[in-house]
Amino acid sequence: MPYALLGLSFGLSAGISPGPLLALVIQRSLQGGLASGLRIALAPLITDLPIVILAMLVVSRLPESALDWLLFIGGLFVLWLGIDALRHAGHSLETAIVTTPSQDIMHGALINFLNPHPYLFWGLVGAPTVIQAWQTQPLYAVAFVVLFYVMLIGSKVMLAFLVSRAHGLPSHRHQTLLRITSLIMIVAGLSMLYAAWPNVRSLL
Secondary structure, rough: OOHHHHHHHHHHHHHHOHEEEHHHHHHHHHOOHHHHHHHOHHHHHHHHHHHHHHHOHHHHOHHHHHHHHHHHHHHHHHHHHHHHHHHOOOOOOOOOOOHHHHHHHHHHHHHHHHHHHHHHHHHHHHHHHHHHHHOOHHHHHHHHHHHHHHHHHHHHHHHHHHHHHHHHOOOOHHHHHHHHHHHHHHHHHHHHHHHHHHHHHHHO
């Protein structure tokens, strides 16, 4: 099995798939420039080790309701970030509230940690693939993991770089892009809440 190719394809797919973390990379790259976007893009490097461990040891044994609650809490957080960004999208670049490096790291880590998709990927696809690759040849497992994260992080870093170029746009266009990305985050948060709500409501 071409584990290196699997790592590349899975990583690229995860890196460019629409979702709250991708939306936050775009929003922060517009608002705070390249450095802010890069800090969000690197969030998986902070959160994925515990996610991988939890996925391999715990997630497969959890009831579906646990992931629904994770999705619901994550949706509330993403919704709050989107609304907060929309509130400040009309500010000029000089007066706009720009997040600190620690806030960027915390927000990116929380979004990734509260998103059930990494748990599902590693629990259902990633961990079994790594185990199978390791049994075949340990180097294959290392190649899979390394190339997965090269593409996952690399695609978001490239997006942050491209989007940050818009920081030099005229103020009204920059504000329009900020509003659009803020609305994307709000929609992402609402979609997470909508997906989780039926099962969460049944447990209330």
